[in-house]
Amino acid sequence: MKFPIFQIVDENGRLVNERYSSQMTKELAKQFYYHMVRIRQFDRKAVSLQRQGRLGTYAPFAGQEASQVGSALALEKDDWIFPTYRDHGAALTFGAGMARTYLYWNxxxxxxxxxxxxKIFPPAVPIATQIPHAAGAAIAEKWKGTSNAVIAYFGDGATSEGDFHEGLNFASVFKAPVLFFNQNNGFAISVPVKKQMNSKTIAQKSVAYDIPGIRVxxxxxxxxxFQTKAWLDRARSGEGPALIEAVTWRAGAHTTADDPGKYxxxxxxEAIGKRRDPILRVERFMKLNGFWDEDWAKSVTEEATNEVEQAVKEMENFPKPNVHDLFDHVFDQPTWNIANQKAQYLQFIGEGV
Structure with missing residues (x-):
């Protein structure tokens, strides 16, 4: 009860928080709808490409579009984002290239x-490792005297890692302008939240570090x-970090290599995901308020589909990978063992050193 879930629009599209009524404009709703449709088309295509063998193992984010788009749109252009492997929707909304994002998954x-x-940090696959990095980038921005802020994205499973606690502690001590944005989608791969922590919420973990904790x-x-924007503005003003727990739902598999039906x-x-669908919620809100335009909605889907298809063409027409990349970017100066590995591999494929 100390950490209630903050809501403005319910599942039926009804406004339940009158405080924000004047800010709930048609333009804002259309912007939200456009970006969520765009990344959903990207996501669906990625799953399809993986099933066809045209993309590597992929982590879908279906059902989490509102968390990613809503938070990313609250950022300023010179801010930082530190995403996980499931936050490409946020990265795309913030300005990442679609073709490059497909290349990542290849x-x-x-x-x-x-x-x-x-300022988009490479997606962090090891769990929670990006959280201390985000805190460090934020304190660096503070020391440089900028007004830039940082968002660190992570899932519920990351809160069981030491890096989560170290990052929050560091940010709290130095009042770093960073927002720790947790997407609690119910499962850390196959482990439900109730089995990986005894805490009733993730937001309450903020208490140990004397920073605000909010559930949305x-x-x-x-x-x-609106919550992300408010807490980012607070961070910019020098009041330090906050922790947001966005309670959402992972409708599909952890990755395309996962079978969620086993756990x-x-x-x-899928029924829960459909009921909570964030895009349908905005559509219902727009219809209730006279903002909906069927032809416009169709054009949004067509535009997103065309952008996705063009990005796939660009990705598949990209020059072949350089084998040297396997060795040349591990350290600034290659160590002796990496140099030996490279020489052996090039000899094996007949390229020479």
Missing amino acids: GRVEGCVPEEGK DGNDIFAVY RDQPES
């Missing part, structure tokens, strides 16, 4: 390179956006 080093001028409905993009009732999970 194992290409080029997929880790952000667009010019964008992670499928209510309005709640996510949960998948038809029930």
Whole structure:
């Protein structure tokens, strides 16, 4: 009860928090809808490409669009994001290139390179390792005297890692302008939240570090956006970090290499995902408020589909990978053992050193 879930629009599209009524404009709703449809089309295509053998193992984010779009749109252009392997929706919304993002999922080093001028950390696959990095980047921005802030994304499983606690402690001590954004989607791969922690919420973990902890409905993009923006502004003002727990749902598998039916009732999970669908919620809100335009909605889907298809063409027409990338980017100066590995491999394939 000390950490209630903050909500502005309920599952039926009804406004339940009048405080924000004047800010719930048609333009804002359309912006939210556009970005969520865009990343959902990207996500669906990625799963399809993986099943066809045209993309590597992929981590889908279906059902978490509101958490990712709402938080990313609250950022300023010179801010930082530190994503996990499931936050490419947030990265795309913040300005990551779509073709490069597909390249990442094909194992290409080029997929880790952000667009010019964008501060997007390479997606962190090891759990929680990006959290101390985010805290460090935030304190560096503070020492440089900028007004730039940082978002660190992570899942519920990351809160069981030491890096989570170290990052929050460091940020708290130095009042770093960083927002720790947790997407609690119910499962750390196959382990449900109730089996990996005794805490009733993730937000309450903020108490140990004397920083604010907030729970939001992670499928209510309005709640996510306004709360993220407010706490980022607080961080910029010098008041330090906060922890947001966005309560959402992972409707599908952990990755395309996972079978969620082995550890949960998948038809029930999909029913929950459909009921909580963040895109349908915005659509219902727009219809209730006279903002909905069927032709416009179709054009949004068509535009997103065309962008996705063009990005796939660009990804598949990209020059073949350079085998040297396997060895040349591990350290600034190659160590003797990596140099030996490279020489042996090049000799094996007949390329020479």
